[in-house]
Amino acid sequence: MSDLVPTVDSNEPPIRIKDLHKSFGDNEVLKGIDLTVAEGEVVCVIGPSGSGKSTLLRCVNMLEKPTSGSIKLLGAEMTDPDVEVDQVRTHVGMVFQSFNLFPNMTAIGNCIIAQRQVLKRSKAEAIEIAKKNLELVGLGDRMSYHPAKLSGGQQQRVAIARALSMDPKIMLFDEPTAALDPELVGDVLAVMRDLAEAGMTMMVVTHEMMFARDVSDRTIFMDGGVIVEEGPSAELITAPKEERTQVFLKRVLDPTHIEDSELGQTEPD
Amino acid sequence: MSVLSSLKPTQRARLGTIASYVVGLGVLLFVLLTADWPTITKQFFNPEVAASMFPGIITVALRNTLLYTIVSFVVGSLLGIVLAVLKLTGGPLGWFAVGFIELFRGVPALLTIFAFAYGVPLAFGGNQIPGGSVGAGILGLIVVTGAYSAEIIRAGIQAVHSGQNEAARSLGMTQGQTMFWVILPQALRIVIPPMTNELVMLLKDSSLLFIAGATVFTKELTTFARDSLSTHANPTPLIVAAALYLIVTLPLTWLVGRLEKRLDPKR
Numbered sequence: 001m002s003d004l005v006p007t008v009d010s011n012e013p014p015i016r017i018k019d020l021h022k023s024f025g026d027n028e029v030l031k032g033i034d035l036t037v038a039e040g041e042v043v044c045v046i047g048p049s050g051s052g053k054s055t056l057l058r059c060v061n062m063l064e065k066p067t068s069g070s071i072k073l074l075g076a077e078m079t080d081p082d083v084e085v086d087q088v089r090t091h092v093g094m095v096f097q098s099f100n101l102f103p104n105m106t107a108i109g110n111c112i113i114a115q116r117q118v119l120k121r122s123k124a125e126a127i128e129i130a131k132k133n134l135e136l137v138g139l140g141d142r143m144s145y146h147p148a149k150l151s152g153g154q155q156q157r158v159a160i161a162r163a164l165s166m167d168p169k170i171m172l173f174d175e176p177t178a179a180l181d182p183e184l185v186g187d188v189l190a191v192m193r194d195l196a197e198a199g200m201t202m203m204v205v206t207h208e209m210m211f212a213r214d215v216s217d218r219t220i221f222m223d224g225g226v227i228v229e230e231g232p233s234a235e236l237i238t239a240p241k242e243e244r245t246q247v248f249l250k251r252v253l254d255p256t257h258i259e260d261s262e263l264g265q266t267e268p269d
Numbered sequence: 270m271s272v273l274s275s276l277k278p279t280q281r282a283r284l285g286t287i288a289s290y291v292v293g294l295g296v297l298l299f300v301l302l303t304a305d306w307p308t309i310t311k312q313f314f315n316p317e318v319a320a321s322m323f324p325g326i327i328t329v330a331l332r333n334t335l336l337y338t339i340v341s342f343v344v345g346s347l348l349g350i351v352l353a354v355l356k357l358t359g360g361p362l363g364w365f366a367v368g369f370i371e372l373f374r375g376v377p378a379l380l381t382i383f384a385f386a387y388g389v390p391l392a393f394g395g396n397q398i399p400g401g402s403v404g405a406g407i408l409g410l411i412v413v414t415g416a417y418s419a420e421i422i423r424a425g426i427q428a429v430h431s432g433q434n435e436a437a438r439s440l441g442m443t444q445g446q447t448m449f450w451v452i453l454p455q456a457l458r459i460v461i462p463p464m465t466n467e468l469v470m471l472l473k474d475s476s477l478l479f480i481a482g483a484t485v486f487t488k489e490l491t492t493f494a495r496d497s498l499s500t501h502a503n504p505t506p507l508i509v510a511a512a513l514y515l516i517v518t519l520p521l522t523w524l525v526g527r528l529e530k531r532l533d534p535k536r
Contacts, residue, residue: 061439063435063438063439086438086441086442086443087441089438089439089440089441090440090441091441092439093439093440094435094436094439096432096435096436098432100430100432100433100435100436101436102433102436102437102451102455103455104454104455104458113440113442113450113451114437114440114441114442117442117446117450118440118441118442118446119441159436162440163439163440166440166441172439
Protein backbone atom coordinates (compact mmCIF):
# COMPACT_ATOMS: atom_id res chain seq x y z
CA MET A 1 0.00 0.00 0.00
CA SER A 2 2.98 2.30 -0.26
CA ASP A 3 1.55 3.64 -3.51
CA LEU A 4 -1.10 5.33 -1.38
CA VAL A 5 1.33 7.74 0.17
CA PRO A 6 2.63 10.34 -2.24
CA THR A 7 5.83 12.09 -1.28
CA VAL A 8 5.55 15.54 0.20
CA ASP A 9 7.22 17.85 -2.27
CA SER A 10 7.74 20.70 0.17
CA ASN A 11 10.82 21.03 2.34
CA GLU A 12 8.60 21.95 5.25
CA PRO A 13 7.47 19.23 7.65
CA PRO A 14 3.84 18.15 6.99
CA ILE A 15 2.61 19.69 10.26
CA ARG A 16 4.27 22.57 12.12
CA ILE A 17 2.30 24.21 14.92
CA LYS A 18 3.66 27.24 16.78
CA ASP A 19 2.28 28.84 19.95
CA LEU A 20 -1.28 27.78 19.18
CA HIS A 21 -4.00 29.26 21.40
CA LYS A 22 -7.71 28.54 21.21
CA SER A 23 -10.45 29.94 23.41
CA PHE A 24 -14.18 29.27 23.44
CA GLY A 25 -15.47 32.49 25.01
CA ASP A 26 -13.61 32.92 28.29
CA ASN A 27 -12.54 29.29 28.33
CA GLU A 28 -9.00 28.88 27.02
CA VAL A 29 -8.77 25.31 25.77
CA LEU A 30 -5.33 25.44 24.14
CA LYS A 31 -2.68 27.47 25.95
CA GLY A 32 0.27 27.64 23.59
CA ILE A 33 0.95 24.40 21.71
CA ASP A 34 4.19 23.82 19.79
CA LEU A 35 4.31 20.65 17.75
CA THR A 36 6.01 19.41 14.61
CA VAL A 37 5.17 16.17 12.84
CA ALA A 38 7.79 14.90 10.39
CA GLU A 39 7.03 13.17 7.12
CA GLY A 40 6.02 9.56 7.70
CA GLU A 41 5.84 10.07 11.44
CA VAL A 42 2.95 8.71 13.49
CA VAL A 43 2.13 10.85 16.51
CA CYS A 44 -0.45 9.88 19.12
CA VAL A 45 -2.05 12.48 21.38
CA ILE A 46 -3.33 11.19 24.71
CA GLY A 47 -4.74 12.91 27.75
CA PRO A 48 -7.77 13.15 30.01
CA SER A 49 -11.16 14.40 28.90
CA GLY A 50 -11.15 18.15 28.40
CA SER A 51 -7.40 18.34 27.96
CA GLY A 52 -7.82 19.99 24.54
CA LYS A 53 -6.46 17.12 22.45
CA SER A 54 -9.46 16.92 20.10
CA THR A 55 -9.54 20.70 19.78
CA LEU A 56 -5.86 20.62 18.82
CA LEU A 57 -6.55 18.07 16.07
CA ARG A 58 -9.55 20.02 14.82
CA CYS A 59 -7.47 23.20 14.68
CA VAL A 60 -4.91 21.46 12.48
CA ASN A 61 -7.23 21.43 9.46
CA MET A 62 -9.13 24.52 10.58
CA LEU A 63 -12.39 22.85 11.60
CA GLU A 64 -11.83 25.07 14.64
CA LYS A 65 -10.41 28.52 14.03
CA PRO A 66 -7.37 29.14 16.25
CA THR A 67 -7.45 32.26 18.42
CA SER A 68 -3.78 32.92 17.78
CA GLY A 69 -0.63 31.14 16.68
CA SER A 70 0.57 29.49 13.52
CA ILE A 71 -0.37 26.23 11.81
CA LYS A 72 1.63 25.23 8.75
CA LEU A 73 0.30 22.26 6.82
CA LEU A 74 2.50 21.02 3.97
CA GLY A 75 4.12 24.47 3.98
CA ALA A 76 0.84 26.42 3.80
CA GLU A 77 0.03 28.83 6.63
CA MET A 78 -3.56 27.83 7.48
CA THR A 79 -4.25 30.93 9.58
CA ASP A 80 -3.42 33.21 6.63
CA PRO A 81 -6.78 34.39 5.22
CA ASP A 82 -5.29 34.33 1.71
CA VAL A 83 -4.44 30.63 1.87
CA GLU A 84 -6.97 28.40 0.08
CA VAL A 85 -7.89 26.25 3.07
CA ASP A 86 -10.17 24.02 0.95
CA GLN A 87 -7.23 23.30 -1.35
CA VAL A 88 -4.93 22.28 1.52
CA ARG A 89 -7.64 20.12 3.09
CA THR A 90 -7.78 17.91 0.00
CA HIS A 91 -4.34 16.65 1.07
CA VAL A 92 -5.37 16.07 4.69
CA GLY A 93 -7.70 13.18 5.47
CA MET A 94 -9.73 13.26 8.65
CA VAL A 95 -11.48 10.45 10.51
CA PHE A 96 -14.04 11.31 13.19
CA GLN A 97 -15.17 9.61 16.37
CA SER A 98 -18.76 9.49 15.07
CA PHE A 99 -17.71 8.38 11.52
CA ASN A 100 -19.80 11.11 9.85
CA LEU A 101 -20.46 9.06 6.75
CA PHE A 102 -23.01 10.55 4.36
CA PRO A 103 -26.11 8.46 5.20
CA ASN A 104 -27.81 9.06 1.85
CA MET A 105 -24.93 7.52 -0.12
CA THR A 106 -23.63 3.96 -0.33
CA ALA A 107 -20.18 3.04 0.96
CA ILE A 108 -18.66 3.51 -2.47
CA GLY A 109 -20.72 6.66 -3.03
CA ASN A 110 -19.14 8.12 0.10
CA CYS A 111 -15.71 7.42 -1.36
CA ILE A 112 -16.55 8.88 -4.79
CA ILE A 113 -18.31 12.19 -4.13
CA ALA A 114 -15.30 14.33 -3.17
CA GLN A 115 -13.07 12.72 -5.81
CA ARG A 116 -15.57 13.81 -8.44
CA GLN A 117 -16.44 17.24 -7.06
CA VAL A 118 -13.09 18.35 -5.65
CA LEU A 119 -10.42 16.50 -7.63
CA LYS A 120 -12.60 16.45 -10.78
CA ARG A 121 -11.66 12.85 -11.46
CA SER A 122 -13.55 10.94 -14.13
CA LYS A 123 -16.33 8.67 -12.92
CA ALA A 124 -14.45 5.53 -13.95
CA GLU A 125 -11.25 6.63 -12.21
CA ALA A 126 -13.09 7.64 -9.03
CA ILE A 127 -14.89 4.29 -8.89
CA GLU A 128 -11.64 2.41 -9.43
CA ILE A 129 -9.86 4.30 -6.64
CA ALA A 130 -12.83 3.96 -4.28
CA LYS A 131 -12.97 0.19 -4.91
CA LYS A 132 -9.26 -0.15 -4.28
CA ASN A 133 -9.52 1.64 -0.94
CA LEU A 134 -12.64 -0.21 0.19
CA GLU A 135 -10.87 -3.50 -0.55
CA LEU A 136 -7.86 -2.21 1.35
CA VAL A 137 -9.95 -1.72 4.50
CA GLY A 138 -11.53 -5.15 4.02
CA LEU A 139 -14.94 -4.02 2.78
CA GLY A 140 -14.79 -5.09 -0.87
CA ASP A 141 -18.05 -6.98 -0.34
CA ARG A 142 -19.92 -4.05 1.26
CA MET A 143 -19.47 -1.38 -1.42
CA SER A 144 -23.16 -0.90 -2.24
CA TYR A 145 -24.33 -0.89 1.40
CA HIS A 146 -25.69 2.25 3.01
CA PRO A 147 -24.01 3.27 6.29
CA ALA A 148 -27.13 2.35 8.30
CA LYS A 149 -26.65 -1.27 7.20
CA LEU A 150 -23.04 -1.42 8.37
CA SER A 151 -21.65 -2.01 11.85
CA GLY A 152 -19.78 0.78 13.61
CA GLY A 153 -16.44 -0.78 12.81
CA GLN A 154 -17.37 -1.16 9.15
CA GLN A 155 -18.61 2.43 9.01
CA GLN A 156 -15.36 3.70 10.44
CA ARG A 157 -13.38 1.68 7.90
CA VAL A 158 -15.51 3.18 5.10
CA ALA A 159 -14.68 6.60 6.57
CA ILE A 160 -10.97 5.74 6.37
CA ALA A 161 -11.39 4.53 2.78
CA ARG A 162 -13.25 7.75 1.97
CA ALA A 163 -10.35 9.84 3.30
CA LEU A 164 -7.75 7.68 1.54
CA SER A 165 -9.57 8.04 -1.78
CA MET A 166 -8.38 11.66 -1.87
CA ASP A 167 -4.74 10.45 -1.80
CA PRO A 168 -3.97 12.45 1.35
CA LYS A 169 -0.46 13.26 2.50
CA ILE A 170 -1.53 13.52 6.13
CA MET A 171 -4.20 11.58 8.04
CA LEU A 172 -5.84 12.96 11.19
CA PHE A 173 -7.74 10.59 13.49
CA ASP A 174 -10.02 12.01 16.19
CA GLU A 175 -10.65 9.16 18.68
CA PRO A 176 -11.52 6.80 15.81
CA THR A 177 -12.41 3.84 18.04
CA ALA A 178 -14.05 5.64 20.96
CA ALA A 179 -17.60 5.09 19.69
CA LEU A 180 -17.09 1.42 18.80
CA ASP A 181 -18.12 -1.74 20.62
CA PRO A 182 -14.98 -3.32 22.08
CA GLU A 183 -14.99 -6.30 19.71
CA LEU A 184 -15.02 -3.99 16.66
CA VAL A 185 -12.05 -1.87 17.70
CA GLY A 186 -9.42 -4.33 16.46
CA ASP A 187 -10.41 -4.17 12.77
CA VAL A 188 -10.16 -0.39 12.70
CA LEU A 189 -6.84 -0.35 14.54
CA ALA A 190 -5.47 -2.99 12.15
CA VAL A 191 -6.26 -0.74 9.16
CA MET A 192 -4.57 2.19 10.91
CA ARG A 193 -1.54 0.07 11.68
CA ASP A 194 -1.24 -0.93 8.00
CA LEU A 195 -1.44 2.72 7.06
CA ALA A 196 1.28 3.66 9.56
CA GLU A 197 3.53 0.90 8.30
CA ALA A 198 3.03 2.11 4.73
CA GLY A 199 4.60 5.40 5.76
CA MET A 200 1.59 7.68 6.12
CA THR A 201 2.06 10.82 8.20
CA MET A 202 -0.49 10.43 10.97
CA MET A 203 -1.74 12.35 13.97
CA VAL A 204 -4.01 10.26 16.19
CA VAL A 205 -6.01 11.38 19.22
CA THR A 206 -6.75 8.16 21.04
CA HIS A 207 -7.45 6.31 24.27
CA GLU A 208 -5.92 3.10 22.91
CA MET A 209 -2.68 3.09 24.86
CA MET A 210 -1.47 -0.20 23.38
CA PHE A 211 -1.96 1.18 19.88
CA ALA A 212 -0.06 4.33 20.82
CA ARG A 213 2.77 2.31 22.35
CA ASP A 214 3.10 -0.24 19.55
CA VAL A 215 2.31 1.74 16.41
CA SER A 216 3.19 5.39 16.94
CA ASP A 217 6.68 6.84 16.84
CA ARG A 218 5.97 9.55 19.35
CA THR A 219 3.29 10.16 21.95
CA ILE A 220 2.18 13.48 23.37
CA PHE A 221 0.46 13.76 26.72
CA MET A 222 -1.80 16.79 27.05
CA ASP A 223 -3.53 18.11 30.12
CA GLY A 224 -5.19 21.46 30.78
CA GLY A 225 -4.51 22.81 27.28
CA VAL A 226 -0.74 22.30 27.31
CA ILE A 227 1.65 19.54 26.27
CA VAL A 228 2.80 18.12 29.59
CA GLU A 229 5.18 15.52 28.24
CA GLU A 230 6.23 14.07 24.93
CA GLY A 231 8.63 11.41 23.83
CA PRO A 232 9.12 8.12 22.03
CA SER A 233 5.87 6.20 22.52
CA ALA A 234 7.19 3.10 24.26
CA GLU A 235 9.18 5.26 26.65
CA LEU A 236 6.38 7.69 27.49
CA ILE A 237 3.76 5.03 28.05
CA THR A 238 5.86 2.54 29.98
CA ALA A 239 8.05 5.00 31.90
CA PRO A 240 6.48 8.46 32.05
CA LYS A 241 8.57 11.15 33.76
CA GLU A 242 5.91 13.70 34.75
CA GLU A 243 3.64 13.00 37.67
CA ARG A 244 0.47 14.00 35.80
CA THR A 245 1.34 11.56 33.03
CA GLN A 246 1.98 8.84 35.57
CA VAL A 247 -1.37 9.41 37.32
CA PHE A 248 -3.26 9.47 34.00
CA LEU A 249 -1.65 6.32 32.64
CA LYS A 250 -2.12 4.48 35.90
CA ARG A 251 -5.84 5.21 35.76
CA VAL A 252 -6.23 4.31 32.09
CA LEU A 253 -4.11 1.18 32.09
CA ASP A 254 -5.56 -0.18 35.34
CA PRO A 255 -9.13 1.10 35.70
CA THR A 256 -9.69 -1.03 38.81
CA HIS A 257 -7.05 0.95 40.63
CA ILE A 258 -9.23 3.72 42.04
CA GLU A 259 -8.58 5.70 45.19
CA ASP A 260 -11.47 5.63 47.67
CA SER A 261 -12.03 9.36 47.23
CA GLU A 262 -12.53 8.92 43.50
CA LEU A 263 -15.17 6.21 43.69
CA GLY A 264 -18.26 7.19 41.80
CA GLN A 265 -16.37 9.45 39.44
CA THR A 266 -16.17 8.41 35.84
CA GLU A 267 -13.80 9.20 33.04
CA PRO A 268 -15.99 10.16 30.12
CA ASP A 269 -14.78 11.53 26.85
CA MET B 270 -67.96 6.44 42.70
CA SER B 271 -68.08 3.44 44.95
CA VAL B 272 -69.38 1.29 42.08
CA LEU B 273 -66.63 2.53 39.73
CA SER B 274 -63.84 2.01 42.21
CA SER B 275 -65.03 -1.53 42.89
CA LEU B 276 -64.33 -2.43 39.22
CA LYS B 277 -61.02 -3.72 37.92
CA PRO B 278 -59.00 -1.32 35.71
CA THR B 279 -59.75 -3.40 32.61
CA GLN B 280 -63.46 -3.38 33.38
CA ARG B 281 -63.40 0.38 33.95
CA ALA B 282 -61.62 0.89 30.62
CA ARG B 283 -64.19 -1.26 28.81
CA LEU B 284 -67.02 0.65 30.42
CA GLY B 285 -65.45 3.93 29.22
CA THR B 286 -65.22 2.65 25.66
CA ILE B 287 -68.84 1.51 25.65
CA ALA B 288 -69.99 4.85 27.08
CA SER B 289 -68.18 6.83 24.37
CA TYR B 290 -69.74 4.68 21.62
CA VAL B 291 -73.19 5.20 23.09
CA VAL B 292 -72.72 8.99 23.24
CA GLY B 293 -71.33 9.10 19.69
CA LEU B 294 -74.16 7.02 18.27
CA GLY B 295 -76.70 9.14 20.10
CA VAL B 296 -75.38 12.36 18.57
CA LEU B 297 -75.29 10.79 15.10
CA LEU B 298 -78.87 9.50 15.41
CA PHE B 299 -80.09 12.88 16.62
CA VAL B 300 -78.55 14.64 13.61
CA LEU B 301 -79.86 12.04 11.16
CA LEU B 302 -83.40 12.10 12.54
CA THR B 303 -83.80 15.87 12.93
CA ALA B 304 -82.17 16.93 9.62
CA ASP B 305 -84.44 17.99 6.76
CA TRP B 306 -83.28 15.37 4.27
CA PRO B 307 -85.37 16.26 1.22
CA THR B 308 -84.19 19.88 1.40
CA ILE B 309 -80.57 18.86 2.05
CA THR B 310 -80.59 16.61 -1.00
CA LYS B 311 -82.11 19.30 -3.18
CA GLN B 312 -79.84 22.07 -1.90
CA PHE B 313 -76.49 20.35 -1.49
CA PHE B 314 -76.65 17.16 -3.53
CA ASN B 315 -78.75 18.26 -6.45
CA PRO B 316 -77.91 15.86 -9.30
CA GLU B 317 -79.08 18.20 -12.06
CA VAL B 318 -76.98 21.09 -10.82
CA ALA B 319 -73.99 18.79 -10.32
CA ALA B 320 -74.37 17.32 -13.82
CA SER B 321 -74.47 20.79 -15.38
CA MET B 322 -70.96 21.50 -14.04
CA PHE B 323 -69.37 18.72 -16.05
CA PRO B 324 -67.15 18.47 -17.99
CA GLY B 325 -66.02 22.08 -17.43
CA ILE B 326 -65.18 21.61 -13.77
CA ILE B 327 -62.70 18.87 -14.73
CA THR B 328 -61.31 20.06 -18.07
CA VAL B 329 -60.99 23.72 -17.05
CA ALA B 330 -61.29 24.21 -13.29
CA LEU B 331 -59.50 21.14 -11.89
CA ARG B 332 -56.87 21.37 -14.61
CA ASN B 333 -56.20 25.02 -13.75
CA THR B 334 -56.12 24.36 -10.01
CA LEU B 335 -53.51 21.63 -10.51
CA LEU B 336 -51.52 23.71 -12.99
CA TYR B 337 -51.39 26.80 -10.73
CA THR B 338 -50.53 24.66 -7.71
CA ILE B 339 -47.75 22.67 -9.36
CA VAL B 340 -46.09 25.68 -11.00
CA SER B 341 -46.27 27.71 -7.76
CA PHE B 342 -44.99 24.79 -5.67
CA VAL B 343 -42.03 23.93 -7.90
CA VAL B 344 -40.87 27.51 -8.42
CA GLY B 345 -41.78 28.52 -4.86
CA SER B 346 -39.80 25.62 -3.34
CA LEU B 347 -36.74 26.45 -5.45
CA LEU B 348 -37.08 30.05 -4.28
CA GLY B 349 -37.40 28.73 -0.72
CA ILE B 350 -34.15 26.77 -1.02
CA VAL B 351 -32.33 29.85 -2.31
CA LEU B 352 -33.79 32.06 0.44
CA ALA B 353 -32.95 29.51 3.14
CA VAL B 354 -29.33 29.21 2.00
CA LEU B 355 -28.99 33.00 1.70
CA LYS B 356 -30.44 33.52 5.18
CA LEU B 357 -27.99 31.01 6.66
CA THR B 358 -25.07 32.53 4.76
CA GLY B 359 -25.76 35.98 6.20
CA GLY B 360 -24.35 39.23 4.84
CA PRO B 361 -26.38 41.72 2.74
CA LEU B 362 -28.03 38.91 0.75
CA GLY B 363 -28.93 37.21 4.03
CA TRP B 364 -30.66 40.39 5.18
CA PHE B 365 -32.49 40.56 1.86
CA ALA B 366 -33.70 36.98 2.43
CA VAL B 367 -34.83 37.77 5.97
CA GLY B 368 -36.76 40.83 4.75
CA PHE B 369 -38.35 38.87 1.91
CA ILE B 370 -39.41 36.02 4.19
CA GLU B 371 -40.80 38.28 6.92
CA LEU B 372 -42.72 40.44 4.42
CA PHE B 373 -44.46 37.69 2.46
CA ARG B 374 -45.02 35.47 5.48
CA GLY B 375 -46.54 38.30 7.45
CA VAL B 376 -48.92 39.65 4.80
CA PRO B 377 -52.07 37.68 3.81
CA ALA B 378 -51.62 35.83 0.51
CA LEU B 379 -54.79 37.49 -0.70
CA LEU B 380 -53.25 40.96 -0.33
CA THR B 381 -50.03 39.84 -2.02
CA ILE B 382 -51.91 38.54 -5.05
CA PHE B 383 -54.02 41.70 -5.08
CA ALA B 384 -50.89 43.85 -5.03
CA PHE B 385 -49.32 41.96 -7.95
CA ALA B 386 -52.54 42.06 -9.99
CA TYR B 387 -53.59 45.69 -9.42
CA GLY B 388 -50.75 47.45 -7.61
CA VAL B 389 -48.00 46.64 -10.12
CA PRO B 390 -49.87 48.04 -13.18
CA LEU B 391 -50.65 51.19 -11.17
CA ALA B 392 -47.07 51.66 -10.03
CA PHE B 393 -45.41 50.84 -13.37
CA GLY B 394 -47.46 52.89 -15.83
CA GLY B 395 -49.95 50.20 -16.78
CA ASN B 396 -47.33 47.49 -17.28
CA GLN B 397 -48.78 44.19 -16.13
CA ILE B 398 -46.94 41.20 -14.78
CA PRO B 399 -46.45 38.76 -17.70
CA GLY B 400 -49.36 36.37 -17.92
CA GLY B 401 -51.94 38.95 -16.88
CA SER B 402 -54.14 38.18 -13.90
CA VAL B 403 -53.09 34.51 -13.85
CA GLY B 404 -49.41 35.49 -13.98
CA ALA B 405 -49.90 37.94 -11.12
CA GLY B 406 -51.78 35.33 -9.11
CA ILE B 407 -49.18 32.63 -9.63
CA LEU B 408 -46.38 35.06 -8.83
CA GLY B 409 -48.20 35.90 -5.60
CA LEU B 410 -48.46 32.21 -4.69
CA ILE B 411 -44.79 31.70 -5.60
CA VAL B 412 -43.45 34.42 -3.29
CA VAL B 413 -45.72 33.32 -0.43
CA THR B 414 -44.69 29.66 -0.88
CA GLY B 415 -41.05 30.75 -1.15
CA ALA B 416 -41.27 32.64 2.14
CA TYR B 417 -42.94 29.78 4.01
CA SER B 418 -40.84 26.97 2.57
CA ALA B 419 -37.64 28.98 3.19
CA GLU B 420 -38.24 28.71 6.92
CA ILE B 421 -39.10 25.00 6.65
CA ILE B 422 -35.98 24.29 4.59
CA ARG B 423 -33.78 26.39 6.88
CA ALA B 424 -34.95 24.27 9.81
CA GLY B 425 -34.23 21.13 7.74
CA ILE B 426 -30.71 22.30 6.92
CA GLN B 427 -30.03 23.03 10.59
CA ALA B 428 -31.37 19.60 11.54
CA VAL B 429 -28.61 17.88 9.53
CA HIS B 430 -25.89 16.83 11.97
CA SER B 431 -22.95 19.26 12.06
CA GLY B 432 -20.58 16.30 11.59
CA GLN B 433 -21.83 16.02 8.01
CA ASN B 434 -20.58 19.50 7.26
CA GLU B 435 -17.25 18.81 8.96
CA ALA B 436 -16.76 15.54 7.07
CA ALA B 437 -17.43 17.18 3.71
CA ARG B 438 -15.24 20.21 4.44
CA SER B 439 -12.39 18.01 5.65
CA LEU B 440 -12.50 16.26 2.26
CA GLY B 441 -11.74 19.64 0.67
CA MET B 442 -15.28 20.36 -0.51
CA THR B 443 -16.14 24.06 -0.60
CA GLN B 444 -19.02 25.51 1.41
CA GLY B 445 -21.17 25.53 -1.73
CA GLN B 446 -20.30 21.97 -2.75
CA THR B 447 -20.99 20.78 0.79
CA MET B 448 -24.39 22.48 0.81
CA PHE B 449 -25.39 21.17 -2.61
CA TRP B 450 -24.10 17.59 -2.44
CA VAL B 451 -24.22 16.71 1.25
CA ILE B 452 -26.46 18.97 3.34
CA LEU B 453 -29.37 19.81 1.01
CA PRO B 454 -30.14 16.21 -0.07
CA GLN B 455 -30.44 15.24 3.60
CA ALA B 456 -32.31 18.42 4.57
CA LEU B 457 -34.89 17.99 1.78
CA ARG B 458 -35.59 14.48 3.01
CA ILE B 459 -36.21 15.80 6.50
CA VAL B 460 -38.67 18.42 5.25
CA ILE B 461 -40.88 16.09 3.18
CA PRO B 462 -43.72 16.04 5.77
CA PRO B 463 -43.92 19.83 6.35
CA MET B 464 -43.48 20.48 2.61
CA THR B 465 -46.38 18.10 1.88
CA ASN B 466 -48.40 20.20 4.27
CA GLU B 467 -47.28 23.27 2.34
CA LEU B 468 -48.36 21.67 -0.95
CA VAL B 469 -51.83 20.88 0.39
CA MET B 470 -52.18 24.43 1.73
CA LEU B 471 -51.06 25.77 -1.63
CA LEU B 472 -53.62 23.64 -3.47
CA LYS B 473 -56.32 25.31 -1.40
CA ASP B 474 -54.73 28.77 -1.57
CA SER B 475 -54.85 28.58 -5.38
CA SER B 476 -58.51 29.53 -4.85
CA LEU B 477 -57.27 33.02 -3.90
CA LEU B 478 -56.53 33.68 -7.57
CA PHE B 479 -60.16 34.77 -7.90
CA ILE B 480 -59.13 38.18 -6.50
CA ALA B 481 -57.00 38.79 -9.60
CA GLY B 482 -60.04 38.16 -11.81
CA ALA B 483 -60.60 35.10 -13.98
CA THR B 484 -61.90 34.44 -17.47
CA VAL B 485 -63.88 31.39 -18.57
CA PHE B 486 -60.61 29.68 -19.40
CA THR B 487 -58.55 30.65 -16.32
CA LYS B 488 -61.08 29.74 -13.60
CA GLU B 489 -59.89 27.33 -10.94
CA LEU B 490 -62.11 25.06 -8.83
CA THR B 491 -63.39 27.53 -6.25
CA THR B 492 -64.09 30.33 -8.71
CA PHE B 493 -65.81 27.86 -11.02
CA ALA B 494 -67.97 26.58 -8.16
CA ARG B 495 -68.85 30.12 -7.00
CA ASP B 496 -69.93 31.10 -10.49
CA SER B 497 -71.93 27.91 -10.80
CA LEU B 498 -73.52 28.64 -7.42
CA SER B 499 -74.72 32.07 -8.61
CA THR B 500 -76.05 30.66 -11.87
CA HIS B 501 -78.16 27.97 -10.23
CA ALA B 502 -78.84 29.70 -6.89
CA ASN B 503 -77.93 26.34 -5.34
CA PRO B 504 -74.91 25.40 -3.19
CA THR B 505 -74.38 21.94 -4.73
CA PRO B 506 -71.34 23.21 -6.75
CA LEU B 507 -69.50 23.90 -3.49
CA ILE B 508 -69.93 20.27 -2.45
CA VAL B 509 -68.70 19.08 -5.84
CA ALA B 510 -65.64 21.36 -5.61
CA ALA B 511 -64.91 20.20 -2.07
CA ALA B 512 -65.09 16.57 -3.21
CA LEU B 513 -62.64 17.30 -6.05
CA TYR B 514 -60.14 18.93 -3.66
CA LEU B 515 -60.32 15.82 -1.48
CA ILE B 516 -59.91 13.53 -4.51
CA VAL B 517 -56.57 15.26 -5.10
CA THR B 518 -55.30 15.73 -1.54
CA LEU B 519 -56.10 12.31 -0.05
CA PRO B 520 -54.15 10.21 -2.59
CA LEU B 521 -51.41 12.86 -2.53
CA THR B 522 -50.77 12.61 1.21
CA TRP B 523 -50.89 8.82 0.93
CA LEU B 524 -48.32 8.82 -1.88
CA VAL B 525 -46.00 11.17 -0.01
CA GLY B 526 -46.26 8.95 3.07
CA ARG B 527 -45.01 6.04 0.95
CA LEU B 528 -42.24 8.16 -0.56
CA GLU B 529 -41.14 9.16 2.92
CA LYS B 530 -40.86 5.53 3.97
CA ARG B 531 -38.92 4.63 0.84
CA LEU B 532 -36.40 7.42 1.32
CA ASP B 533 -35.79 6.67 4.99
CA PRO B 534 -32.06 5.83 5.13
CA LYS B 535 -32.63 3.69 8.23
CA ARG B 536 -34.79 1.26 6.29
